[in-house]
Amino acid sequence: MFVDKAKIYLKGGDGGDGLVAFRREKYVAEGGPAGGDGGNGGDIIFRVDEGLRTLMDFKYQKHFKAARGEKGKPKNQHGANAEDLILRVPPGTTVTDSDTGEVIVDLVQHGQEAVIARGGRGGRGNVRFATPSNPAPYIAENGEEGQERYVELELKVMADVGLVGFPSVGKSTLLSVVSAAKPKTGAYHFTTITPNLGVVSVGDDRSFVMADLPGLIEGAHEGVGLGHEFLRHVERTRVILHVIDMAATEGRDPVQDYRQINRELELYNAKLAERPQIIVANKMDIPDAEANLERFREELAQDGEVPEIIPISAATRQGVQDMIYKAADLLDTIPVAPAVEEVGELEERKVYRLEKTDELEDFVIKRDNEVYVVEGAALERLMKRTQLQSYDAFVRLSRILRKSGVEQALREQGAEDGDTIRIGEYEFEFVEKD
Template structure:
């Protein structure tokens, strides 16, 4: 089964908690703080493995979590950092954040890695909070929560050449005779339901990767038929072989087929219309194919190279493959990287840097929420008075008290952060 798009949940590891402890050695009175920091949580990392060619592994496991860091220990010992969770993906994998639409990574070469979710920082032990005014603080931080996100993992095949054309024009037959690939071949539309790859070697020992992709029909750019499943994969090809049925076996006009398919490519992505093309005038063994080819050449003009071939009898294939190999030598292998295109943003500043927001529950309680304030809350050990007092000071510095007053909060009103509730005190 070919899997080329899947939704996945990833959760990086939380940081380990810092420790609040003190030296208790004989003959060392008031030894001072000795709590170590927690270790960092593991990242979620995607790594390209050229041995994979589908996203099949994600079909049965769509939740990935990394381990949390080890807690800090006494005598100032740092907790162990957690190992990263490395997940193998095939070349051509694009990772997007489902909630924001942001492109996180575009993975194309073997061994390439990208951090998809960042592990949390380890919490600081009480050694870190010692000052001249407070040499023995009873404060330690909890570990920072690891990043969690819903992502869409999408595979776009990396082939040098893509075969395009209407269903049943002979693309699969073409691939089967020019390579060792064995695609399913039958006399009905959409026999090819998933992309097939084959390595083609010319008689002068030049080789390239050829992709036979599901047939296109009018409206493919809107997802009609197998449109989006196909068009996603043609994006990465450097050259397009446009297969045309010159035998008119289904009664369609070759030139109209040519115009329709190119229009679908352009509507999906304007850059595809500028991709170099070679026309394979297929089924030349059929009656009236010569007349149809002559009319087609008059309509298409001389700018696009046209090669009469028959995938069934193998006539003309040698010249066509030579022309493809020659053209590929002129086209640079690395086109503009995905990260540099206008529609892709790899690093984006958040639209709003507001540290918190306030709403009210039906029972009248004020609710504080926001990524920054929730992270601060999770990293505070509220079982210790000094830590709770520090948290209150941090909220005041962030402007929470003033914002609550502006919303009408009075002495004794309930305020909630996540599952914790406390009173507003003037």
């Protein structure tokens, strides 16, 4: 089964919690803090494997979660970092954030890796919080939560040459003739419903990968006839072989076929109109093909077009070797690296910007009825890391909120003594100090 799209859920591993511990040794009356840091959670990494051809591995398993970091240990021993979770994907896989639509990465080369969901940092143990004024702190941090996201995987077949054209023009037959690939062929439309790949040997120590792409029809750029499912694979090809039934065995006009397919390509992606293209006039062994080819050349010339046209017959192999040489020569002039998808600009957000500190950066304050809600990624991470059951930790949190300007910002927004403040999942009472 060929699977070229998948939506999956990823969660990086949570960091391990830091530990509150103290030295307990013989002859040491008052041992200092000795709680170690928690280990980092595992990342989820996508790695390109050229042995894969589909996204079949993600059809039945759609949830992936990396391991959590180990908790901190006594005697200032750090917890172990969790192992990363490696997911293998085929070349040509584009990874997109489902919520924002942002292209995260375009994976095209064997062995290429990208971290898609990062693991959380381990929490610090109490040895990290010792100060001259508080040499024995009962403060440790919870591990940071791993990154959580839904992503969409889209596979665009990686091939040097792509065969495009209307259904039943002979694309599958041509691929079976020039390579060892055995695509399904038949005397009916849409025999090919998934891309087929084959390696073409030129005969002079050169070779290239050819893709037989499913047939296109009018309206394909709008998704008609599964158009989008087919057209996405054309984007990866470096050269387009536009196969035309020059004998008009289906009763269509070769000139109209040529113009319609090019129009569908351009409407789907304007850059495809600039892609190098060779016209392959197929079925030249059938009567009337020569006359149609002559008319085809004349009508294109009247429009100022003088494209390269190679007459062939996939059935008798007439002209096929010439076509292979032409394609190989053209490929030699084109860079191998495929175009990487452009990442769209993120939507601009208005934030309440205050002085940046080691703990907090930007945050916003809004009203939810009578509750003041303080939002900010760094602030919410701080809340989750803080072990609020510890008095020392709570005092430290209050000091950070005050020094970072959160308290002052709340006053400017109208917060008064006794008002409810919500930060993440936690609610507090605003208290004005004398």
